[in-house]
Amino acid sequence: MSLQLVRLLQLASPALPVGAYTYSQGLEWAVESGVIRDEASAGRWVADLLEHGIGGYEAPLVAALIAAWQADDHAEVARLDADFLASRESAELRAETAQMGFSMRRLLRDLRDDSLAPVLAVTDAQPEVAFPTVWAGIAARWQIDPDAALCAYLWSWAENQVMAALKAVPLGQAAGQRLLARLGRRIVEVAAAARQRPEARWSNFTPAFAIACARHETQYSRLFRS
Incomplete structure (x- = not known):
C-alpha cells in the first residue's frame, strides 16, 4: 500500500506538469462579475460545483474510466473519452482538457x-x-485503490479552484486552508455517491458555470486561460 499511496500523492500533486494552475474554469469571470467576492461566496461557488457539476458527471466518469482501464476495455475507454470531450460547455473548457490530456x-x-x-x-x-x-489510466496501471483515486482526483480539482480564488479575489492563505478543510469533508461523500451513480443519472447541468466559462472567453483582463 505504501507505494500506491506515494503514486497517488504524485498524481494529485500540483507539481504534475499539466498546467492546471493556468485554468480557473470560469471562476475568474465569477470574480469579475461580483458573484465571488469573499471567502464565503468562493466557498459556495466551489462547493456547488463539486456537488452538482464535477460530482454529478466528471467524478462518476472517472470512476468508470478506472474500471474500464482495469478491465482492459479499450473500446469503453474510447467511448467515455469521447463523451467527456463532447460534454465540455465552452471552447476554453474543451481546449483545457485536451491540452492537459496532451501533457x-x-x-x-x-x-x-x-x-x-x-x-x-x-x-x-x-x-x-x-x-x-x-x-484514470495511470491510476489503474499503478494499482491505486479506486476509492482513494477518485477522492484524490476531486481533491486536486478543489485545490486548483481554491488556488485560483486566492489569486483572483484575492484571499489569504488561511482562508484558502479553511475552504479546503470544508471541501475536504464533502469530497468523501461526493466520491462515494459518484461511484454509485448509474450512467443514466450522470449530469453536469450547471447553467451558471457554463455561462461563466463562455463569458470568460471575451473577458478583457484575465490571469487564467479558462
Whole structure:
C-alpha cells in the first residue's frame, strides 16, 4: 500500500506538469462579475460545483474510466473519452482538457515506466484525449485503490479552484486552508455517491458555470486561460 499511496500523492500533486494552475474554469469571470467576492461566496461557488457539476458527471466518469482501464476495455475507454470531450460547455473548457490530456500523454513517455505502456499505446492512437482519461489510466496501471483515486482526483480539482480564488479575489492563505478543510469533508461523500451513480443519472447541468466559462472567453483582463 505504501507505494500506491506515494503514486497517488504524485498524481494529485500540483507539481504534475499539466498546467492546471493556468485554468480557473470560469471562476475568474465569477470574480469579475461580483458573484465571488469573499471567502464565503468562493466557498459556495466551489462547493456547488463539486456537488452538482464535477460530482454529478466528471467524478462518476472517472470512476468508470478506472474500471474500464482495469478491465482492459479499450473500446469503453474510447467511448467515455469521447463523451467527456463532447460534454465540455465552452471552447476554453474543451481546449483545457485536451491540452492537459496532451501533457499527461507526454508525461507517460517521460516517466519511462513500462507498466504504463498500455495506456500510452491506447491514448496515442487517438488524435486528442481528455485529461481524466489519461489520469484514470495511470491510476489503474499503478494499482491505486479506486476509492482513494477518485477522492484524490476531486481533491486536486478543489485545490486548483481554491488556488485560483486566492489569486483572483484575492484571499489569504488561511482562508484558502479553511475552504479546503470544508471541501475536504464533502469530497468523501461526493466520491462515494459518484461511484454509485448509474450512467443514466450522470449530469453536469450547471447553467451558471457554463455561462461563466463562455463569458470568460471575451473577458478583457484575465490571469487564467479558462
